[in-house]
Amino acid sequence: MDTFNQLDADFFCVQETKLQLGQIDLKLPDNYYQYWNYADKKGYSGTAIFTKHKPLNASLGIGIDEFDHEGRVITLEYPSFYLITCYTPNSGQQLKRLDFRQNWNKAFLDYINQLSAKKDVIFCGDLNVAHETIDLKNPSSNHHAAGFTDEERNDFTHLLESNFVDTYRHFYPEVTEQYSWWSYRFHSRDRNAGWRIDYFVTSTGLTDQLVDAKIHSEIFGSDHCPVELTANIELDK
Template identity: 40%
Template sequence: LVFLGETRCDEIPPELKSALDEYPWSTLVASTGKGRKGQAGVPLFSKEQPLNIWKGTGVEEFDDAGRLIIAEYATFFFAGAYAPNSGARLENLPKRRRWEATIRRKLSDLDVKKPVIYGGDLNVAHQKIDAADYGVNIRTAAGFADQERADMTALLGSGFTDTYRSLHKDSAAYTSYLWMGARIPARLDYFLASNRLVENITESDVMDDGMSASDHCPIMLKIII
């Protein structure tokens, strides 16, 4: 599977399909709300067609922004997301916390049926090791606020594992280096997996390519499932 976050596309560009031609099945959740055209947007590419696809959370305030896609396969669910940003002054934090509560419920419901892999730009540096403090008060910055970190802790506590941290206990790796024009290296992108899949994780890494094609580095997960 290949999942991309915040493509800002209304449809998948032909050149992108061509570049990922070994993943012949694809779909896109695009922004549909008024004034949101060209924002967010999350496509999924797959080597095989999923059994089922769900687009969005089912909650209106989130689903005009193209932020979530869920694919069902024979032995697992994949959920890919581009989480909302809490805003420069955390003005969107209440909405962001509602998003987190919605996602937590949805993933927990899926996890009852089959194991879940959840990934994407989750817009939070969960632990101190996940952010490099460059002299800014990061506890009042989006992605670094105590409430956002607490929500990630709650999600993990509901039955999920941070796959990168499970293999790299003490390694600092960053997927984003810029925030609102400031240089704050942070790990904002994740693959989480149902706890019962932990022993099946063989590799989970940040592919730091210097952000040549994006303001985020790719991440990868290899798991037996």
């Protein structure tokens, strides 16, 4: 809560909550609304959004049964944009879930394209892909590892080419050694042997309203750290 209060964000988007309905009674300041999406499987996946701004609508999932049992997506609609928190499936050990992941990538892109035809989109979360070689410490030894396969990287390139912007790279196209996830093994965080797999992505139509993007590597408490987007967007019109 110290970090929550210090950041004082309009929106907090959380992934991998690992909770079921009734397992948490989170006391937030009275001016925050809470939205949760739970996986069917206990102790697995899950997402949440906490916001000061009541949306026009809130929806769970992407409308495809194959993908909507793991609590991976919440969408809030506002007058001029949609906000989405997304926990992208991991391809898993030995890439056992790569096919599922690629099917997800296509379905999720179809989903955000449908929304962006109506109004601008902001989505964020653990997208489980390091897009470029500068987005992880050891690209050579991880070339075919989950999160850095050619298939996953190409899918993310295709997404960005569909009129979306990786906001951190928009501001810092060549900055290196900035990561958002570190394995708990091998003292990875102490050595900054990490991956940048957490993103804020926006429609290109919002580019002029972007102010800054940050990676809060100074904040501990998880194997991930928070990432932040600041933008000048009217919430009520």
